[in-house]
Amino acid sequence: MAFKLSYKPYGEQAILIEWPNKIQDHMLYDVLEFKTRIESGLSERVKESRSAYQSLLIVYEGKVNDFDTEVELLKSIYQTLNSSQKKKQSRLWKIPVCYSSEFAIDIENLAGSIRIPASEIIKLHTEPIYTVCFIGFLPGFLYLSGLNEILNTPRKAAPRLKVEKGAVAIGGNQTGIYPQESPGGWHVIGNSPIEFFNAEKTPPCFAKAGDQLKFYEVDVNRHQQITQEITNQTYSLESELVND
Template identity: 45%
Template sequence: MLKSFQLTYSRFSETSILVEWPQYIAPEILKDILLFKNYLLKNESESIIQITSAYCSILITYKFQISNIEAKITSLKSNYNSRQDLEIQIQKTWKIPVCYDLSFALDLEEMSIEKKLLIPEIIHLHSKTIYKVYFIGFLPGFLYLGGLDKNLFMPRKKSPRQHIEKGAVGIGGEQTGIYPNASPGGWNIIGNSPISFFNRKSDSPCFASAGDNVQFISVDVETYREILSQVENGTYKIESEVLDG
């Protein structure tokens, strides 16, 4: 049976409405967000420019100015009640190679001391988990992943670095993720992935979608360099498998 949540609706701008779910990160909320988003895009596509999703909300941007906000919210509530528990899309588990060598893992030793865990234990805990992609943001191709082991929760750094390398794998609070491009950042860096997470020339610039899973595969430096070479010459193909159900 499809579970319904108590949602809040509010005007965000002259052309957009923010819809919010209960404020906690959970797979059942993600599923409901994607069902509602999918239903709106299927049935209201002529009036919508885009729908941007986050952990517990969607932002609906319309092609026109919303003159009667109460009527529009009433319509959205009706749409929410009409959504169906159907397969949203083909969802996959992506196998992401990561090298946890200290030459990449700028904060791994500090994290080991702080968490009172051996470095191999941190690597094991981080790579054994199957993470859920909740949404993509901050930078194009930046995957916000849920499911981090509680033993690895680590506050963001008080003073963000001005430069984080492309592919850096980090932990920020209760989240883990990968920087798709070089940028400033305040997450704790524990490794690096040699693959590309965003290709603007591709029909699907980011290979993953909200609802997909991610598993990190620990590789050594030599394997990292081999994969990087394949990525650079265009022969690398990321491993994935279709999720059941």
């Protein structure tokens, strides 16, 4: 499926490409495939490319002297994308989460706000297979699509100054995991012991845009065991290859 894209200058050395303002998995795959084609076809001229839910920023090595000509080239690359029927392979990561009250510091307030039991929040949060749209805000912070609409809730009016590392939270129509201690305005409903960013590893984040993620519930004891296994470097994160 071809989308109607807009192309805008973004300073002297970059072009911003935008898709319709929606969050959809097939649109994300379109963004990521276009990104891959540009990086391979214009590798000598493109310094870097950055993708988000429905946008792609192309940063060139030098100044973009002729914007219109460059846009025509990008459009021609996008046209080759539309004829591709190649299946996309990604990895499904299975993430343990403890929803115990000692971690789920906002779950009761959230339950009262959306008028369902806390147990139902856990059920609805662990049912979907989420898609990793991009990584941002903090190193290793995964922006995920696929949250059940029942769990959509506005972010906190007053963000916390300190959210614990591994906090699993909901904000708006998104869910995510804080990879390190930081301020945050999302509603914390649990905690994962997994390391989402390690600067000493290559790549430092195990997941990438286009991957999938599934949460599963663990109790406090298992959360502690996994934390110790990670410290001892004996824990192996469960995952599998999937074709989209």
